[in-house]
Structure formats: structure tokens, C-alpha cells
Amino acid sequence: xxxxxxxxxxxxxxxxxxxxxxxxxxxxxxxxxxxxxxxxxxxxxxxxxxxxxxxxxxxxxxxxxxxxxxxxxxxxxxxxxxxxxxxxxxxxxxxxxxxxxxxxxxxxxxxxxxxxxxxxxxxxxxxxxxxxxxxxxxxxxxxxxxxxxxxxxxxxxxxxxxxxxxxxxxxxxxxxxxxxxxxxxxxxxxxxxxxxxxxxxxxxxxxxxxxxxxxxxxxxxxxxxxxxxxxxxxxxxxxxxxxxxxxxxxxxxxxxxxxxxxxxxxxxxxxxxxxxxxxxxxxxx
Numbered sequence: 001x002x003x004x005x006x007x008x009x010x011x012x013x014x015x016x017x018x019x020x021x022x023x024x025x026x027x028x029x030x031x032x033x034x035x036x037x038x039x040x041x042x043x044x045x046x047x048x049x050x051x052x053x054x055x056x057x058x059x060x061x062x063x064x065x066x067x068x069x070x071x072x073x074x075x076x077x078x079x080x081x082x083x084x085x086x087x088x089x090x091x092x093x094x095x096x097x098x099x100x101x102x103x104x105x106x107x108x109x110x111x112x113x114x115x116x117x118x119x120x121x122x123x124x125x126x127x128x129x130x131x132x133x134x135x136x137x138x139x140x141x142x143x144x145x146x147x148x149x150x151x152x153x154x155x156x157x158x159x160x161x162x163x164x165x166x167x168x169x170x171x172x173x174x175x176x177x178x179x180x181x182x183x184x185x186x187x188x189x190x191x192x193x194x195x196x197x198x199x200x201x202x203x204x205x206x207x208x209x210x211x212x213x214x215x216x217x218x219x220x221x222x223x224x225x226x227x228x229x230x231x232x233x234x235x236x237x238x239x240x241x242x243x244x245x246x247x248x249x250x251x252x253x254x255x256x257x258x259x260x261x262x263x264x265x266x267x268x269x270x271x272x273x274x275x276x277x278x279x280x281x282x283x284x285x
Contacts, residue, residue: 158197158271162186166222168264170205173217175225183222186270187230198232199269200239207244216241218266 164186166179175183190196202219204211219239226232 158273161196161270161272163270164268166218166266166268168218168266170264172264173214173221175221179222180225183225183268184230186268187226187232190230190232190270193272196236196270196272198226198237199267199271200237201267201269202239202241202264203243203245203266204241204264205244209243212241212243214241214264215243215266218264222266222268 164182166175166182168179200219200222202215202217202222204215204218206214216239219241223234223237223239226237227234
């Protein structure tokens, strides 16, 4: 009987130990928090702005791990850790967002600065092109002015361009087919030209006024053809009947002496000044 009573007492003691350990562990955090409250003002805060978690100094009857701890007890012990982890996650997310915002604003600023720099470069290029065009225009105007001055200074200076000779049979003043073809080749390009004159000189064999009259008739037939068939203005044609005037020779020294014309002929000389050159160099409108 005594053995049964002793066994029951031991069994009751074993069953009561977990309850005593649970109560001891429950009072330990409260005591630790009470001890830490005195030094709160001197403790440093973490990144979340709260005091760092303190490890428990009182381990209780079972040490760090209570094999008989209940679920609510474990949740109560781990809840501050979970809260602190959540706060750190929120703080990390906020910092990441702030970093992205700062980076986005920095990229926008860089792009805006680059755009402004490119725009300034384009303005500088446009200004350089305009300055170059202005310089070219000034150079062209100077060249044009110089050309005009030269032309005006030599306005009455005509130079021989082409020369055509028309032959006539003795006693005739009518133009032959070959003569008309030669005049066409000379006069056709003159329709779009200016700054020229045509010199027509008639020569005839014979003597005195008879030769002059004959040469004048041959020269007039040439002038009439140019005016009627090619619309050459009369004021551009200078005609003279030379008769049997001596013509200088271009041969040897003995042949250089003056000789008289045999038969009838008309010399047509095209003379030009620099007005045509001035028209060709005029700037296009």
C-alpha cells in the first residue's frame, strides 16, 4: 500500500513539472522586458526605426527549447520576429522604389540634357551653313560686279567671231544656193544672242563708181536676206560697198602689196562684245 502511494506521488510530480516550467518561461520574457525598459533611452535604433530584438537571458527550466511548449506559446514568441521581418521587407521595397524613382528622374534629366545639346549643335550647324551661304553670295556678287565693270568698260570693243565670204558671178547680185546656206549657218545661232554686230562689205571688179555701185548691190542682197529670212535687226548691220578697193594680202612680203579684187564677193564679219558673256554668267532667278 505504501508503495502504491509513493508511486502515485512520483507520477503527480512528473505531471506537474511541465506546468511549472511553462509558468517559469512565461514570466521570463516579462521580466526581461522589464529589465530592458530601463535602458531604452540609451539603445540605438535599427533601420526600421525600432529597437533591435533582444535575446532572452533567462532560459527557464527546460533551457532554450521547451519540449512541452504549446502552439500559442511558440506563436507568441515568434510574432515579434515575423513583425520585424515584415517591416524590413516593406522598408526594402520602399527603398527599391525610391531608387527606381531617382534613377528614372536621372535618366530623364540625362535625356533632356542630351536633347538640348543636340538641338544646340543643330542650331550651330544651321548658323554655320547660313554664314557659308552668305559668304558665297557675297563672293558671287563681288565677281558679278567685277564682270559688269569690265563689260561696261569694254562695251564698245567688238571682237571678230566668225567670217563668211559670198562669191558672185560677174554682173550678178542674186544669192546662190551655196551663198544662202552659208548665211543660214552664220545667222541661225544669232536669234538668242545679243551684244553683236554684223559687218557687210561688198567688193567688185571694175573701176570707179560703177564698181562701187555693183559692190553695194551685192552687199544689199546679203543684208536683205539676213533681215527678211533671219529677222536680224537692221541696226545691228553695217553695210558698205567698197568697189574695187585694194585688199591687203597675207602671203609673202612680195604678195603683201595691195591688189585689186577680181570678180564680185561680199565679206560678212560677225563681231561680238562681252554682253553675251555677261548674260551667260548672270545668276539664275
